Each structure stands twice: as C-alpha cells, then as structure tokens.
Amino acid sequence: AQSVTQPDIHITVSEGASLELRCNYSYGATPYLFWYVQSPGQGLQLLLKYFSGDTLVQGIKGFEAEFKRSQSSFNLRKPSVHWSDAAEYFCAVGALSNDYKLSFGAGTTVTVRA
C-alpha cells in the first residue's frame, strides 16, 4: 500500500526567507507525486506534480519540488516566501496500479512572519 509522511506539522518562516517542506513516500514502484496547498476553509489547489522525466519540477506561485528515488522523497521548496504563502500544504502519492487513488500526508502548516 502507498503512504505519505510529512514529518513537519508546523513551520514558521520569515517573509523573504526560503522554505522547504519535506515529504517521504512509501510505494514499491514509481509513484505519481503531488503537492497541494489549502488556504483556511478552502479546497485544495494543485501546486505541482511529478509523473516521470526531469526530477526537478516547477509549479505555480514560484514553488518547485525534487523527486529523489533513493531517498523516497519529494520535497517542496520556494526561494523567497511571501506572506500569502501562509497555508497548509499536502503531499500526495498515487499510482496507476491503484486506480490513481491518492494517499495524502497529514499536512504541514506554514506560518509567515513579517
């Protein structure tokens, strides 16, 4: 079965500083990997996804993520955080063999301080 771990429940970062959110997955074959962002009381918005090819993927809002098979990780990064990046971030894994059903991590809440 596929699973996702987001080790950091809450991260506080200063505006303008860099941000890295960790995601580790468990799956036997090559997974499909996603990062979503959720503002309070809202649905989830897709930031980026990895299916195959280049292991460094670019997303919206200046985010990028790197797939590292050897570490079973798919960490999300942003070089310079804006106050509007304060939200909850979810990593998810899916697989063709599982009908593309997604398993989500518990989420990381990001607080941005001025």
Place this chain on the structure above:
Amino acid sequence: SQTIHQWPATLVQPVGSPLSLECTVEGTSNPNLYWYRQAAGRGLQLLFYSVGIGQISSEVPQNLSASRPQDRQFILSSKKLLLSDSGFYLCAWSVRRGGDTQYFGPGTRLTVL
C-alpha cells in the same frame, strides 16, 4: 474550463438527522469523482470514488453512503448523523482515462451537534 461546485458551504446538523451533500462538475464528461473527509491534523481520507453513473466504491466502512445519479453529479448521504461525522468534506474529479491529477472543490464544513 472545468469547474467543480459543492453545496452547501457550511452545515450544522443535530445528531441523528439525515445528510445530503452535493457535488457537480462542469466542463468535462465522464469524470472520475471522489469524496474525501478532512479531520483536523489528519490529512484527507478517501471515502468514496466513482468511475461512472451508479458505480460507487467505498474505501472506508462507515455511516455514510454515496450515489452518482448523473454523469457529473456526486452525492454524499447519511440516514443518521453521528458526532464523529463532523469534518470538512471535499469533492474532487479527475479525467476518466489516465486520470492521475485530481482537482478539488471548495468543500463543505459539517458540524454535528
């Protein structure tokens, strides 16, 4: 472009009352449809998914049921709500063939008192 709607946005219901949450998708045909529940600090739990009209797969046995009466309509129901049914309910859709990426609706906040 595709749009997904959910209503109501918020709902407060007494224990033992029935429930009906609705999700509709516009701008696509034959989508896969999903219901998730989000509890605080626990991520998203897949409740049901559907690959077509009348085809429902349940992921977690519980007090809820789902139906798909039309191609782009997905309904989450309960005959008698429990306190533990409180949470944020999200509907999502994906393309039927090669449907890897899921797109989420705005969600319904359900409080059972």
